[in-house]
Amino acid sequence: MGVIGIQLVVTMVMASIMQKIIPHYSFARWLLCNGSLRWYQHPTEEELRILAGKQQKGKSKKDRKYNGHIESKPLTIPKDIDLHLETKSVTEVDTFALHYFPEYQWLVDFTVAATVVYLVTEVYYNFMKPTQEMNISLVWCLLVLSFAIKVLFSLTTHYFKVKDGGEKSVCVTFGFFFFVKAMAVLIVTENYLEFGLETGFTNFSDSAMQFLEKQGLESQGPVSKLTFKFFLAIFCSLIGAFLTFPGLRLAQMHLDALNLTTEKITQ
Structure with a gap:
């Protein structure tokens, strides 16, 4: 059983594309920098002073001294000022400051490939129906999962x-x-929950x-059924632990966006 023929050619071509083309034409980078995502530009201190009706003052006797340095009082801005934030499209330069952006770019581009x-x-496989070749697409799918x-x-x-935190x-x-939930599900027989795991x-x-x-x-087999279910439960618990907090943050962000949109519509 060997990986030969068309599958090897497709793998080599895709590896060459990932090495030569994707660094310049990244689908993951396009998703963020195609102009659909925008960010709000933070106002300067001078703009906040003008909107609040406060002028820049010189040093006065009321300024506090700390370790020989003069510190001005902190600038306080009312919450009801008429502030309009400018928006700008996300560019490639903005992505340099994003945490885990290289990992995101590699994962998305590799998934596309x-x-x-x-x-x-x-x-x-649909047209040629080979029988002596390993399906190399399974290896690619396992790499994406890993x-x-x-x-x-x-x-x-x-x-x-x-x-x-x-x-x-x-x-x-x-x-x-x-x-615990995965262990409870795996204990239940397939007469009640049929996953096809036994088969x-x-x-x-x-x-x-x-x-x-x-x-x-x-050999009597690669592993016993009980050991297999135990490791499967551990794998499920790890996936649940990995996805829980990002899922909660995403749900909270989505809820905040809905509430903000509702407030704008009602106003």
């Missing part, structure tokens, strides 16, 4: 580095919650045993 490889491979988990893991480790407790709590595990074990027998090795 893997999708193209998957579609071409499926068309090839890169996504790596990014989520990096993001979660950043939460644990933050001091005096609730992100750590949220991730740990929901990690244990999803672990899939049996087919995988039989195929693995046949492969090991052809290699001259004796």
